[in-house]
Amino acid sequence: MSNSPVLELQALAGDPSSDIVAVLLKAKMIAVKLNLNDLSEWLEYEIEGYPTGNDIPKYRVGRGIVKAFNPYHGWFPVDFSNVSPDFIESASEFRITESISSMKKGESKDGMLRITMPPKMVNLLFGSHDIHPEVCWFFSANKLNHIVTTVRNKILTWSLELEKQGIMGDGLLFTQKEKDAAPMTITNNNTNNFHAPVNNAGAIGAGNSGDINQQNSISVGDIASLERELKSHGLDDNDVAELKQLVEQSPKPASKEEVEKGFGAWIGKMTGKAFTGALKVAGTAAPAVLTNAICCYFGIPV
Structure with missing residues (x-):
């Protein structure tokens, strides 16, 4: 055979x-x-990649460090000290929807990668203001290896x-x-x-x-x-x-x-x-x- x-x-x-x-x-x-x-x-x-971030396999879901970008001081962790644990858990969860071929490009000098948080989630963190900082989930590049x-x-x-x-x-x-x-x-x-x-x-x-x-x-x-x-x-x-x-x-x-x-x-x-x-x-x-x-x-x- x-x-x-x-x-x-x-x-x-x-x-x-x-x-x-x-x-x-x-x-x-x-x-x-x-x-x-x-x-x-x-x-x-x-x-080809997943069309949404909702109905994807659990192995493509992870938890990252939420950081916002300050043009003068760079990236800094978002302060969650005054919010509930449930909100922290929800806010730290990210979903990787990109095609598996794109993961070959997921290289990082410090071993960390980032995904930009969508505007709706940013509004929940900072309120509905006109201007928000860029907010991202930072996570280990090993997550991509795990998915593959x-x-x-x-x-x-x-x-x-x-x-x-x-x-x-x-x-x-x-x-x-x-x-x-x-x-x-x-x-x-x-x-x-x-x-x-x-x-x-x-x-x-x-x-x-x-x-x-x-x-x-x-x-x-x-x-x-x-x-x-x-x-x-x-x-x-x-x-x-x-x-x-x-x-x-x-x-x-x-x-x-x-x-x-x-x-x-x-x-x-x-x-x-x-x-x-x-x-x-x-x-x-x-x-x-x-x-x-x-x-x-x-x-x-x-």
Whole structure:
């Protein structure tokens, strides 16, 4: 299988000296061909940058030293002595939305980098005056290295999960069987440290490992208990409604294998969200957590 794009991706991602952009582009090619839309979106954001500072993976969030610029004395720390701890915590939090390629330029002689604070935040600090000093978050340049390493590790973990599931590809092609299996596979690999992305092949950025034995609160045939369990893992109303519709329209499964087959596409989709850090369960754990929850609802042993 020397012509496998998945093995090629493993070699790239596993080599610390390889270009992270090359790793992302190879991963994007595989994700698109396997119709993994959530994962493709995350990879695109890492390549091009994130459109806002709100919905980004936790590994791109940090805390810095807030400093304002004085034209006569240079940069000085902002005095937070008269504000609440909660405000200090909020004001010191920054988000890095730039493309991962731009992080190659994040060099600093003193080992520190800075991000300019947006005007709305500056107004909260200094009031709505006409003139404000420039205010920035100062943070260690190692944060950028952490982001690159996290993304690389998530992609490597995902590619290993693909191989484990027998999804290898041949040149630039994947079989229909591999495409059908891919969603649940990727649904295995996320803290948001794209979710990351691949601390879970399916949850890029999700922060915890997920407890696959959490479904004790689900009563057989009680859809409300299943909904509560799923929402506790961060699924939103639309996700739950989609599953509820599947439950109503699909034949009742009699085994765990039938659950995986009948609900695999939905599980894969949710795992993709976990991969991006949108859920409260890691991508690596999401497939088992979700499958077990559905099994418990149908009274199937797990």
